[in-house]
Amino acid sequence: MLEYSALEAMAKGKGTIHDWRVLVDVLNLSEMMGKGGVGPEVLPYCEKAQEGLHKAAIRYQETLNMGLDGQTIQACRDLIQFADLQQGSISRSEFERYIQKTKDYIRSHGDKVVEIE
Secondary structure (H helix, E strand, O other): OHHHHHHHHHHOOOEOHHHHHHHHHHHHHHHHHHHOOOOHHHHHHHHHHHHHHHHHHHHHHHHOOEOOOHHHHHHHHHHHHHHHHHHHOOOHHHHHHHHHHHHHHHHHOHHHOOOOO
16 A cells, blocks of 8 residues: 555655655565566566656656656556565565565665665
8 A cells, every 4th residue: 555655646746755765665676576587577567667766766856846757657556566466476485585685686786776865
């Protein structure tokens, strides 16, 4: 539910950095799972969402307004649905391993990850 409320806020142009981060976290985890063989059909949606969320971060730095365009809203909506399916298709322990793997990847590639101060 957190993901859907973050997307709703972003879609209305009332998003916060926290909302953006929630969507980025879903994106990163789903991408890691997809690349690991759990629902690889999510990867094109990850790419579309990533492009849009990156644009939103840049726009926020210029305007201090956090929102998404229509294509990114749809990509994030699709991404969240795929994420639900991915998470439901594996055990809790495997899901937790993917969470840790995603955190480790972000930590080790921090200079290549978009951050908003």
